[in-house]
Amino acid sequence: MRLILYVGKGGVGKTTVAAATAVRAAELGQRTLIVSTDIAHSLADVLGVDLGSEPTEVSRSLCAEEINILDEMRRTWGKLPGELSDLLRKKGASPIQADELAILPGMEEVAVLITLGRRIRSGAYDCVVVDAAPTGETIRLLSLPESLQWYAERILEWRNRLQHLAGPLLRGALPDLSILDVLANVGDRLKDLRSILTDPACSSYRPVLTADRVVLKEARRAETYLNIFDYPIDAVIVNRLLVSSQTGNAFFDGLLARQNAVVSDIERSFAALPLFRAPWWPEEPVGTPSLSTFARQLFGDRDPTEVMYVGPTQRIEPTDNGYLLTIRMPNVESGKLSVRKRGDALFIDVANTRREIALPRALVPLEPARARLRAGRLEIPFVPKQGNL
Ligand SMILES: Nc1ncnc2c1ncn2[C@@H]1O[C@H](COP(=O)(O)OP(=O)(O)OP(=O)(O)O)[C@@H](O)[C@H]1O
């Protein structure tokens, strides 16, 4: 079973690339499902078919669905939002405010994940491709299993302790215990799902970019977050590239030069990962025949569901006085090395190439110490600033 999820900034072509991957996988004989987890669905438009909230057959071996968030909320959380809303109304919230407030942060994402888990476990598919929402929302979705599990465990501990300590009066004031049971149950289901989502033999995450600096910056951040939460990245997709023969006037020449410069930056940024490129089409690539052509331009003869790369591209481990950041740097064994940090960006100059890394929050207040390059890996210790010791 393979799960492939494309992440990237709004509008870069995630839905197009995901749909093309699914169309091609099905052509190669795999029972494939493409699921849109984006609340603003556009999968049906890209595939050129009508879709519902259950898998619908699009062509031989290919099913597609757009998750209906209202249905899945009801299925996952049952009466909980309704009960919360009643409670809030009794406390003075207007009905419309109460309905909005009763959807706690993360509830919708959890419902989406549970649906995804159900499809994966159904055994009906060899390959599930996820058409996800833009980066921020998807990172939130993917960080949920970890955080929810953590909260569920703490809440249960807290409940047990309170039940022992509290007298009858206080016990009556505790929140309805069934809420906590629902939460614990959901936490358990997500635990299983997370082990699938982080298994590199099964799941792959692929940043999608266009050759624009702002887009690249966001993709770097996505890479950092995926690495932190152990989601395996196996390839990078660069979409909407001008082909030189399309130029001929000053505007296109300028755009092509800009794209070429950003593409070299993308190659350096994701040095360890294979890069797949798609040309800029004059028309929109919609409908299965166009998507199949698009997939073959992107992946050539390769099966898009192959695991393209194994191994984290970055790793962050705690040390006695900070963290050690390890970055994969294949093909760079030696050379003059300089590491500088500005805000949440880390600039690495080695052997005449520059790489920029988006730092996670925990490393931002620290300073990089002397870095070491060995066996295709760059190790950078992060320690407290002098004076803050
Ligand atoms: N290589 C390409 N050539 C021409 N048009 C493209 C290409 N890739 C995508 N498009 C078009 O660009 C638009 C945005 O693509 P798409 O919907 O796949 O992006 P997205 O990343 O899923 O967007 P969102 O973040 O809104 O979900 C669509 O109209 C699509 O047909």
Ligand SMILES: [Mg+2]
């Ligand atoms: Mg989309």
